[in-house]
Amino acid sequence: xxxxxxxxxxxxxxxxxxxxxxxxxxxxxxxxxxxxxxxxxxxxxxxxxxxxxxxxxxxxxxxxxxxxxxxxxxxxxxxxxxxxxxxxxxxxxxxxxxxxxxxx
Amino acid sequence: xxxxxxxxxxxxxxxxxxxxxxxxxxxxxxxxxxxxxxxxxxxxxxxxxxxxxxxxxxxxxxxxxxxxxxxxxxxxxxxxxxxxxxxxxxxxxxxxxxxxxxxxxxxxxxxxxxxxxxxxxxxxxxxxxxxxxxxxxxxxxxxxxxxxxxxxxxxxxxxxxxxxxxxxxxxxxxxxxxxxxxxxxxxxxxxxxxxxxxxxxxxxxxxxxxxxxxxxxxxxxxxxxxxxxxxxxxxxxxxxx
Numbered sequence: 001x002x003x004x005x006x007x008x009x010x011x012x013x014x015x016x017x018x019x020x021x022x023x024x025x026x027x028x029x030x031x032x033x034x035x036x037x038x039x040x041x042x043x044x045x046x047x048x049x050x051x052x053x054x055x056x057x058x059x060x061x062x063x064x065x066x067x068x069x070x071x072x073x074x075x076x077x078x079x080x081x082x083x084x085x086x087x088x089x090x091x092x093x094x095x096x097x098x099x100x101x102x103x104x
Numbered sequence: 105x106x107x108x109x110x111x112x113x114x115x116x117x118x119x120x121x122x123x124x125x126x127x128x129x130x131x132x133x134x135x136x137x138x139x140x141x142x143x144x145x146x147x148x149x150x151x152x153x154x155x156x157x158x159x160x161x162x163x164x165x166x167x168x169x170x171x172x173x174x175x176x177x178x179x180x181x182x183x184x185x186x187x188x189x190x191x192x193x194x195x196x197x198x199x200x201x202x203x204x205x206x207x208x209x210x211x212x213x214x215x216x217x218x219x220x221x222x223x224x225x226x227x228x229x230x231x232x233x234x235x236x237x238x239x240x241x242x243x244x245x246x247x248x249x250x251x252x253x254x255x256x257x258x259x260x261x262x263x264x265x266x267x268x269x270x271x272x273x274x275x276x277x278x279x280x281x282x283x284x285x286x287x288x289x290x291x292x293x294x295x296x297x298x299x300x301x302x303x304x305x306x307x308x309x310x311x312x313x314x315x316x317x318x319x320x321x322x323x324x325x326x327x328x329x330x331x332x333x334x335x336x337x338x339x340x341x342x343x344x345x
Contacts, residue, residue, distance in 0.1 A: 042279060042329065049275035054267045081260075082267035086275070093336075 039094060046086040054079015109292035113216055113285070133220070136212045140201045169197065173331065180335035181342065188338050191231070195224065196331035203284060203323030207316070215326075216284040218277060225277035228334045236341035247344050276333055283326050287319045 058075020062068040119130035151163040159167055173193045177185045199215060206213025214220050236244045248265040249258060294315065297308040 041283065045275050045279045045282065046271075049278055050268055050271035053271040053274055057267065057270075078260075078263050078267055079271075081264045082271060085264060085268050086271060 039090075043087050043090050046090055047083040050083035050086050051076070051079040054082060109289050109296060112212075112288060112292055115217075132212045133214050133217060136202070136205060136214050137220075140198060140205060140214070143205075144197045144201055169193075169200075176328075176332060177335055180332060181339045184342055185335065185338065188335075192331055192334050192338075195228065195334055196327055199224070199280065199330045200324065200327035203327055204320075206284065206288065207319055207323060213284050213288055215280055216288055218281045221277035221281040222273065224330075225273040225280075228276065229273040229337060232334075232337040232341040235338060236344070239342060240344060244341075244344065247340070272337065276330065280326050280330055283322055287315070287322055291315055291319065 054075040054077075055072055056075070058071035058073070058079075061071035061075070065071070115131045115133055117129040117131055118135060121127075121129045147162065148166055151160075151166040155163060170193070173196050174189060177189050177192050181188065202213070202215045202220075205211055206215065236247065248262050248269070250261065250265070253261055291312055294308045294312045298305040301308065
């Protein structure tokens with residue numbers, strides 16, 4: 001390292017910190033595969049769990065209120081809608097935090 | 105039996121205890137949870153008691169985890185979130201240590217039990233709901249009806265929103281449990297091939313080494329996801345939408 005060095009060690013440290021900071025900022029724009037995988041799994045679980053809750057509530061209603069078979073049918077569709085809602089919300093959050101800004 | 109890839113999830117009673125009809129035995133899961141809490145306490149107390157200005161290795165581990173969670177709470181909840189920092193930090197450390205200790209051979213993964221993760225999740229969501237109710241009183245229920253939506257849609261929107269809200273503890277617990285259980289089962293299945301393949305047994309060993317690295321990433325990532333979702337639910341409770 002024969003580059004021009006500031007005599008003050010603190011200034012040198014500051015320079016190195018600046019460089020590290022810049023490198024970190026560059027890296028932060030990209031998402032790692034692990035992150036993407038985790039997020040994909042998150043959306044999947046979100047979709048399924050709402051459906052399970054919807055069907056479960058419908059089943060309970062059928063069993064204890066005696067609305068058979070409408071509880072499970074209605075619960076299925078409401079649960080599916082809620083799952084979609086959850087997934088869309090999670091995806092929107094993802095776009096806000098790291099993706100490129102929406103064009104147009 | 106011990107050759108089954110699912111045998112690792114068996115709960116065994118170490119100290120049998122019964123109160124009335126309830127079985128409250130001290131099991132291998134309880135032992136691991138005790139170790140987890142003891143380790144976290146030891147790490148944090150021992151490293152911060154004689155805190156040096158220039159931190160050593162262990163002290164910087166403690167400081168890094170503190171700053172990581174503090175930054176997460178500040179970024180997701182905002183300045184009002186500071187009072188929830190101890191909660192989020194405890195949950196993060198517990199899940200992180202449970203996931204990591206589960207990767208130690210012959211130990212036990214408590215987060216691969218849906219009971220454990222569901223108990224954590226229902227506690228988090230219940231608390232967030234309580235915070236919302238205390239902060240906003242009846243106004244909290246406007247959470248279930250998005251502002252600006254046509255009133256005609258209310259009979260569909262409100263049940264959907266309620267189901268969506270109720271699915272929070274389910275998805276929160278299911279995600280952690282499924283990740284841990286699937287990963288550990290897969291590693292055990294691959295380990296089972298080692299003997300069966302004879303000479304080619306080195307192949308699954310190589311695959312398992314790679315999978316172990318992936319499991320380490322997942323262990324940390326899932327602890328992070330659990331903590332950040334805790335923050336998000338608290339944010340929702342404080343700000344409503």
